[in-house]
Amino acid sequence: MEIGLLSDIPTYAGGLGTLAGDTIKSSADLKLPLIAVTLISRLGYFRQELGERGEQIELSVPWNPSHLLVRWPAEATVQIQNRDVRVGAWIYNQQSPTGGAVPVLFLDTDLEANRSDDRTITDHLYGGDDSYRLKQEMVLGIGGVRILEALGTEIRKYHMNEGQSSLLTLELLKRYGMDAEAVKDLCIFTTHTPVQAGHDKFDYSLVRDLLGDFIDIEVLKKLAGADRLNMTGLALNLSNYINGVAKRHRATSMDMFPGYEIHSITNGVHSFTWTCPCLQKLFDKYMPGWANEPEMLLRVNGCPDEEIWKAHMGAKRDLIDQVNRETDADMDDESLTIGFARRATMYKRTTFLFSDLQRLRRANHKGTIQIVLAGKAHPRDEEGKKAIQSVFEIMDILHNEIKIAYLQDYNMPLAAKMVSGADVWLNTPLPPQEASGTSGMKAAHNGVVNFSVLDGWWIEGWIEGVTGWSIGPEPGEDISFEMARKREIEDFYSKLEYIIIPMFYQRRDYWMRMMKNSIGMIASFFNSHRMMRRYVTEAYL
Numbered sequence: 373m374e375i376g377l378l379s380d381i382p383t384y385a386g387g388l389g390t391l392a393g394d395t396i397k398s399s400a401d402l403k404l405p406l407i408a409v410t411l412i413s414r415l416g417y418f419r420q421e422l423g424e425r426g427e428q429i430e431l432s433v434p435w436n437p438s439h440l441l442v443r444w445p446a447e448a449t450v451q452i453q454n455r456d457v458r459v460g461a462w463i464y465n466q467q468s469p470t471g472g473a474v475p476v477l478f479l480d481t482d483l484e485a486n487r488s489d490d491r492t493i494t495d496h497l498y499g500g501d502d503s504y505r506l507k508q509e510m511v512l513g514i515g516g517v518r519i520l521e522a523l524g525t526e527i528r529k530y531h532m533n534e535g536q537s538s539l540l541t542l543e544l545l546k547r548y549g550m551d552a553e554a555v556k557d558l559c560i561f562t563t564h565t566p567v568q569a570g571h572d573k574f575d576y577s578l579v580r581d582l583l584g585d586f587i588d589i590e591v592l593k594k595l596a597g598a599d600r601l602n603m604t605g606l607a608l609n610l611s612n613y614i615n616g617v618a619k620r621h622r623a624t625s626m627d628m629f630p631g632y633e634i635h636s637i638t639n640g641v642h643s644f645t646w647t648c649p650c651l652q653k654l655f656d657k658y659m660p661g662w663a664n665e666p667e668m669l670l671r672v673n674g675c676p677d678e679e680i681w682k683a684h685m686g687a688k689r690d691l692i693d694q695v696n697r698e699t700d701a702d703m704d705d706e707s708l709t710i711g712f713a714r715r716a717t718m719y720k721r722t723t724f725l726f727s728d729l730q731r732l733r734r735a736n737h738k739g740t741i742q743i744v745l746a747g748k749a750h751p752r753d754e755e756g757k758k759a760i761q762s763v764f765e766i767m768d769i770l771h772n773e774i775k776i777a778y779l780q781d782y783n784m785p786l787a788a789k790m791v792s793g794a795d796v797w798l799n800t801p802l803p804p805q806e807a808s809g810t811s812g813m814k815a816a817h818n819g820v821v822n823f824s825v826l827d828g829w830w831i832e833g834w835i836e837g838v839t840g841w842s843i844g845p846e847p848g849e850d851i852s853f854e855m856a857r858k859r860e861i862e863d864f865y866s867k868l869e870y871i872i873i874p875m876f877y878q879r880r881d882y883w884m885r886m887m888k889n890s891i892g893m894i895a896s897f898f899n900s901h902r903m904m905r906r907y908v909t910e911a912y913l
């Protein structure tokens with residue numbers, strides 16, 4: 373549904389889209405024969421502005437595809453409410469310096485032949501009601517398969533990245549004479565959401581109305597759930613290879629979907645994209661070839677500490693300059709800088725670090741800290757919006773004591789600045805709701821040290837005091853919900869006050885080792901090159 377390749381193609385909302393973009397970039401670098409399909413989202417997701425008290429203002433981001441994409445002559449037709457809706461496509465070619473390339477198709481219903489309301493189906497990313505969303509998913513899944521055929525490409529495997537594209541299985545079923553086994557052989561499904569509410573479900577009355585006689589509803593009910601059309605259920609039932617995005621997420625998914633064999637291929641990020649220019653240069657000097665072989669980052673110990681620190685300070689200055697340009701926080705380059713950027717939504721716990729202001733003040737007396745936050749709330753997520761406003765209230769309370777800034781409009785360029793310019797990258801989701809998380813991997817590529825709740829990928833990346841620090845209990849610990857929350861708060865404040873701040877200010881040699889371990893032990897593994905090699909050998913072949 374979303375792909376984040378460049379900030380100039382604003383067809384992404386967050387982690388799912390940036391992961392898709394990184395997948396495509398690594399596939400191009402590795403010369404994999406892959407083609408990606410998504411929607412054009414002509415009005416983008418939204419641009420976030422924040423009012424005086426942190427009220428989120430949402431502006432649409434109309435963009436002109438013809439600047440970067442090429443109109444593809446092929447078209448396909450999808451029947452919605454038994455009426456023909458024409459689907460066109462734009463193509464973007466993700467070109468790699470290795471010579472590889474991956475075409476990305478952006479489906480578009482804004483064609484003259486279509487009725488005016490059908491022309492808007494591919495306008496909004498994650499906007500509109502269930503009916504709008506199901507139409508989009510029909511265009512994506514059914515239209516996607518048909519346009520690939522119209523292009524004359526021979527597809528050997530279909531990889532559904534989250535359930536929104538799973539109507540493609542129905543189109544394949546019809547082509548294969550309703551032979552479910554034949555379709556399963558073609559399909560791979562990656563689930564990304566360990567929260568029930570995160571899976572798209574549609575009432576069958578709506579399905580019947582929009583899909584018309586596309587498929588016998590009784591057949592569909594057997595494949596996608598008796599009560600409602602569950603897009604995840606459909607993908608699960610028609611894929612031979614199913615995976616979660618981290619080991620912990622695999623376990624959570626097996627509990628959520630009993631009876632399915634679920635694998636795990638832990639996510640990664642595109643190393644070159646997410647390493648800041650200063651460190652790119654340094655890596656080129658000491659580990660030439662690292663961008664297409666990120667395993668080489670293992671050898672980071674060959675880089676002198678001073679050069680790594682200098683490169684980090686370059687990135688840090690960049691971030692602090694932006695903070696000081698956009699806010700009146702008046703931050704400096706020397707203070708320990710904590711970064712936190714997440715979609716503002718309940719489970720990400722935007723305000724966790726402000727749970728106990730007295731202890732935060734106490735930590736700040738041990739050594740100055742400054743905090744940079746960012747993140748959008750989904751336009752309909754009222755709680756998420758309130759969380760941003762709470763941060764603004766806390767900024768007022770701590771005014772003149774601790775420097776805090778909330779930057780507007782979290783997107784890929786801002787993410788790149790924050791994950792390289794902070795000293796510590798903080799992550800405090802409510803476990804087990806973070807399927808993987810990827811911003812901590814981006815931070816590690818820049819020698820920014822992770823301080824995180826044990827959830828998602830961090831369980832695999834974490835070695836206490838070596839690659840970063842944990843917050844709260846380990847997954848297997850027998851501990852009540854309330855005790856777990858207490859432990860998290862205790863860990864957060866005590867590690868910050870007694871370990872992190874003293875090490876940053878007094879033991880720079882230890883700090884440098886942790887920075888290098890982040891690069892050598894995390895970035896060398898948690899990259900999308902490794903992820904794609906595993907998809908090829910374990911899922912695609």
Ligand SMILES: *Cc1c(COP(=O)(O)O)cnc(C)c1O
Pocket residue numbers: 385386387388390713714715782783784787788808809810811812814
């Ligand atoms: C990497 C990234 C994310 C995902 O970060 P998480 O750690 O999974 O929350 C979200 N949004 C943007 C813009 C990103 O670059």
